Amino acid sequence: MEHAPQALERPHPGPLTYVKVAVILAIVTVIEVATYYLVNYLHGTIVPILLVLSAAKFLLVVGFYMHLKFDAPLLRGIFGWGLTVAIGITLAMLALYQL
DSSP: OOOOOOOOOOOOOOHHHHHHHHHHHHHHHHHHHHHHHTTTTOTTTHHHHHHHHHHHHHHHIIIIITOGGGSOHHHHHHHHHHHHHHHHHHHHHHHHHTO
16 A cells, blocks of 8 residues: 655744844834834935834745744745735835825
């Protein structure tokens, strides 16, 4: 009798990894809030800074808490494409209303 090939399963991280990710997310959030309060000093750069920080948080949440880091690369690509489109739309709307 033949056995079906078993899928390679990657080990999932332990609780300590999730605590580390949560601490990193909290630090990035503090940086975002500090950036907002420094708006007088960061005139034209506040939006790109906040977009980069938000994208980093998005990738951490999707990668670890949604376990996407351990799934197929196609699924990572779908989320990455969605992030790219969202950033493009946001930048287009900002450019449109800056006139």
